[in-house]
Amino acid sequence: MSRKPNWKIACDMTRKPLRQVIALSLSALLIALVGCSSAQLSGGPPPPPPVGNVATISVNGGPLAGTQFAYGNGAFTSVTICVPGSTTQCQTIDGILVDTGSYGLRIEASVLTLSLPQQKDSSNNPIVECGEFGSGFTWGPVQTADFTIAGESAKSLPIQVMGSPSFPDTDAGGATTCASNNGGAGTTADLNSVQSLGANGILGVGNFAEDCGTACTQSGASNPGIYNSCPTASTCVSANEPVASQVVNPVVMFSTDKNGVVIELPAVANGETTTVNGSLIFGIGTESNNGLGNAKILDVDTSAGNFTTVFNANSFGGDEGFLDSGSEALFFLNAATTGLPACPDPGFTQLYCPATNANLSATNEGFSNGNSSTVDFTVGNAEALINSSDNAISILGGEGVATNNALFFDWGLPFFYGTNVFVAIDGATTPGGPGPYVAY
Amino acid sequence: MKPTLLTVVAALFTLAVPLSAQASLGGDVTSVHADQAKLQATVQTTANDAYTVEEVKAPTGVVVREYVSSAGKVFAVAWQGPVHPDLQQLLGSYFQAYKQALQTQKPTHLRRAPIFINQSGLVLEMGGHMRFLVGRAYIPNLVPANVQMEEIR
Numbered sequence: 001m002s003r004k005p006n007w008k009i010a011c012d013m014t015r016k017p018l019r020q021v022i023a024l025s026l027s028a029l030l031i032a033l034v035g036c037s038s039a040q041l042s043g044g045p046p047p048p049p050p051v052g053n054v055a056t057i058s059v060n061g062g063p064l065a066g067t068q069f070a071y072g073n074g075a076f077t078s079v080t081i082c083v084p085g086s087t088t089q090c091q092t093i094d095g096i097l098v099d100t101g102s103y104g105l106r107i108e109a110s111v112l113t114l115s116l117p118q119q120k121d122s123s124n125n126p127i128v129e130c131g132e133f134g135s136g137f138t139w140g141p142v143q144t145a146d147f148t149i150a151g152e153s154a155k156s157l158p159i160q161v162m163g164s165p166s167f168p169d170t171d172a173g174g175a176t177t178c179a180s181n182n183g184g185a186g187t188t189a190d191l192n193s194v195q196s197l198g199a200n201g202i203l204g205v206g207n208f209a210e211d212c213g214t215a216c217t218q219s220g221a222s223n224p225g226i227y228n229s230c231p232t233a234s235t236c237v238s239a240n241e242p243v244a245s246q247v248v249n250p251v252v253m254f255s256t257d258k259n260g261v262v263i264e265l266p267a268v269a270n271g272e273t274t275t276v277n278g279s280l281i282f283g284i285g286t287e288s289n290n291g292l293g294n295a296k297i298l299d300v301d302t303s304a305g306n307f308t309t310v311f312n313a314n315s316f317g318g319d320e321g322f323l324d325s326g327s328e329a330l331f332f333l334n335a336a337t338t339g340l341p342a343c344p345d346p347g348f349t350q351l352y353c354p355a356t357n358a359n360l361s362a363t364n365e366g367f368s369n370g371n372s373s374t375v376d377f378t379v380g381n382a383e384a385l386i387n388s389s390d391n392a393i394s395i396l397g398g399e400g401v402a403t404n405n406a407l408f409f410d411w412g413l414p415f416f417y418g419t420n421v422f423v424a425i426d427g428a429t430t431p432g433g434p435g436p437y438v439a440y
Numbered sequence: 441m442k443p444t445l446l447t448v449v450a451a452l453f454t455l456a457v458p459l460s461a462q463a464s465l466g467g468d469v470t471s472v473h474a475d476q477a478k479l480q481a482t483v484q485t486t487a488n489d490a491y492t493v494e495e496v497k498a499p500t501g502v503v504v505r506e507y508v509s510s511a512g513k514v515f516a517v518a519w520q521g522p523v524h525p526d527l528q529q530l531l532g533s534y535f536q537a538y539k540q541a542l543q544t545q546k547p548t549h550l551r552r553a554p555i556f557i558n559q560s561g562l563v564l565e566m567g568g569h570m571r572f573l574v575g576r577a578y579i580p581n582l583v584p585a586n587v588q589m590e591e592i593r
Contacts, residue, residue, distance in 0.1 A: 071551050101569030132523050134567040135552045180535075181527045183542035189555060198551040204570065211570055215500060215522060221480040222499035224523040303501065303522070304572035324569050326552050331567070350553055402558040402565045405590040407574045410554070410567065 052151020053257045053282040054289065059265065059413070060275045061391035062199050063095040071097070071198035072391055073328040073413040075265065077280055079105065079203060081145035083114055084156045090114075095200035098263065098280055100423050101324035102204030103211045104247035105147065106131065106138055106160040108193060111200045116143035119158060121239055125229040128167050128236060129160050129247060130178035131211060132226075134327070134410070136189030136196075137182035138162045139169040142227070147250050149203075152282050154253035158245055162201075163192035166233060173234030177225065202326070203250075205261045205280070207305040207436035208426050210246040217242055252425060257283025259428035260435060262290050263325060267418030268394035271357075271378070272385050276392040276417070284422050285431035295422055295439035296373045297432045298366040305426075305436060309409035311362040312337070319406045321364055323421060323438050327412030330377060331400035332362075342399060343383050351382035351398040362409065366437070373440075377414070392417070464532045466579055468512045469494070490584045491515070504530065507592060509584050516578035516592045524566065524573050531577060537562050538577075 057077045061070035078094035091114050093107060119127045119142040131138035140162040147157040169175045169185045169192045183189035191197045204211065212226045217240055227241035252258055265278035281290045298307045300322075309321030311332060329351060335342040343353035352358075358379045365372040379397035386393065394417040401407050415421075424435030432439060469492075481498040492508045502521030506514050519525050528535050541557040541564075554567030566575030576592060583589070 069551070074551075103570060132570065132573055133552075134554060134569045134573065136555075177526065177528075180539070181524050183555065184539045187539075187542040188545055189542060206570070208571060212522070213571075218499075224500040224502070224521075226523060305569070306572060320568075320572065320574070322569055322572065326569075328552055331554055350556060398553060399556070400554055400567060401576075402556050402563055403576065403578075403589045403592070405593055407565065407576060407593060408568055408572075410569075 053287055055150040055280040055282075056277060057098055057263070057265070057280045058275060058277050059392040062097065063194055064198050065391060066388065068388070069195070069198060070388070070391060071328070072386060073393055073396060074199065074391075075263070075278065075280075075325055075413060075416075076199065077149070077203065079201075080148040081105075081107070081114065081116075081157075081159070082148075083116060084144055084146050086146070093200055095194075097197075097199040097202045097326055099202050099204050099324070099326035100206045100261075100263070100421070101322065101326045102131070102133060102202060103206050103208045103249040104159065104204045105145075105157065105201065105250055106140075106162050106204070106247070107201040108197065108199075109140065109161050109164040110194055112161060114145070116145050116159075116161070118143055119245060121229045123229070123231075125231045126167070127239060127241065127245070128174065128228045128230045129211075130175070130181075130226055130228065131160060131247075132178075132182060133191065134324070136187075136191045137169075137178055138191050138202075139167065139175045139178050140164045140192065141167050142245070142247060147253075149250070149280075150282070152251075152254045152257060154250040157250050157253060158247050160247050162197075167230065168233060174228065174230050174232070174236035205249055205251055205423065207300055207423055207438070208249065209252045210243055210248050212241070212246055214243060216240070216246060249425065251282060252428075254282060257286045257290070258425075259286065259430045260284040260422060260424040263416055263421045263423070265413075265416050265418070268392050271380055271395040272390040272393045274389055274391060284424055284428075290422075292422060292430075292432045292439055295420065295432075296371055297369065297422075297437050297439040298364055298371055298373070299369040299433075299437040301367045302426055302436060306408075307367050307438065308365040309362055309411075310365065311360075311406075311409060319409050321409040321411060323411045323415060323423070323440075325413050325416055325421075327410050329382075329396040329398040329412050330379070330414050331398050331408075331410035331412060333406050334399040334401050334404065337404050337406075340379060340397065343381075345383055348382050348386065351386075351396065352379050353381045353383050354379060355381065357381075357395060369437075375411075375415070394418070464506060464530045465514055465517050465534050465577055466582065467514050467532050469508045469514065490587050498525070505593075507578075507587075509582065513582055515582035515584065515587075516576070516589075518576040518593050520568075520572075520574040522571050522573070524575060531564075534562050534577070534579065538564055 082090035228236040229239040230236040262281040306320040340352040380395035422439040426436040428435040507516040557564040564577040
């Protein structure tokens, strides 16, 4: 399905915030204005400026583009945050990674120029979070900000500030368990700097609202310890964090278009290109530009957010599959079980380097709704594909495990090129039924 | 000898007392019970000819499986849950090797990818996404000869 901009609704400039109008490109603005005036003159159907639920995303290498540490296959957008209640103490931050594998907004402290209010517990102690990702950890205080992206906004959004000098991610002190559990401070798994993360922040728009949920409200051994009460930076204890205080996917706090997102990226001709631009569209079936159309709905389980992927079914049954726009490649099995050779250069560890493009196929099945879809995909030679200038590589694959048995099938950003992907949030109402699900 | 009430009580008492052993991977089976006590978890044991699996379910939703050889050694661990388990406890004496391996890993062209350590003394792999974190670790030379690693997950 190709995206059809809605030229109908948004001609009504009066219902759009000024910032949205400013956000339009000059050419689009001109088209919009011309469209409106001609419609008013002719009395015909209202003309068609873009609606306010579309944020531009760009696979452009991110803040470290042009260096060997560019974020290949990362979709970046920009967000505006303000001190809650203020319209002047605001900051627009670009280089924000759009991530369907996490939930909530996280900003690197080094790029944050605002002083945001610190969330505190009932004893007035700061709340500091340990966020665990498939590839590492984030550590830093929970603060609140008014959030705007495209024409959508969320007031007093709890966010995580990563790499805060006030709460350093050291191996000792308050961050000990968080850092140790994930390889330690200063390793490649330490995501608390722009240099390490390769992004200025993460916008988690996956299948859940909060990044923890009710488990983090529990006491004692039932609490997974994601949220911490830190009287000082070096003395933190697990905190009971109310759901409403948790770092949350901002989409659920929008006034409309709040049931999920659509990610649209064009296909990449010949497998790689410098930059790809697309859209992060808010809402599913809420506007004329985010309908499900013929997309196949695969429900995901409500604890992990996964469907089932069957690949090489004779050898390996179904596995936990997930669509993760923040993963740079399709990560599945290993060289021994796929027959795809691993790259010889240590700088390309874990990636596949077949001599010629390998055309493969897998089947994705809904967790419980009986739907399934066959996905044909290609894995090319990573060493030949990755270079300093091409940031979008649609045929990049890598090993998901070291051992001859899958733990998961990680459908990273290469899956998203040329396919509109819908991500419905747990408990949300959509024209395709209740979330959580993915559809494409 | 028929079990007397006293010996039964003694056996129960042994199981109920938190053991001081904290090591897990590479440790002996009693370390599993230390995990159970610390996590306030339930343990389910299954066995085959080659090994015993102690599945520890914590109230956090984290499930850890510890694979114990007939010699009584934990040769592999696997986990899944909304967070990683306490790896310092789970990896025991191999925790330092895990940290050291990651600290010497150089950044590659990959930024966000599953984590691998594939050394002769320790294999560890972990990945997933927020709210679904999964991993596996084992000591290659402790794995019983007739065990296929495909079984470990």
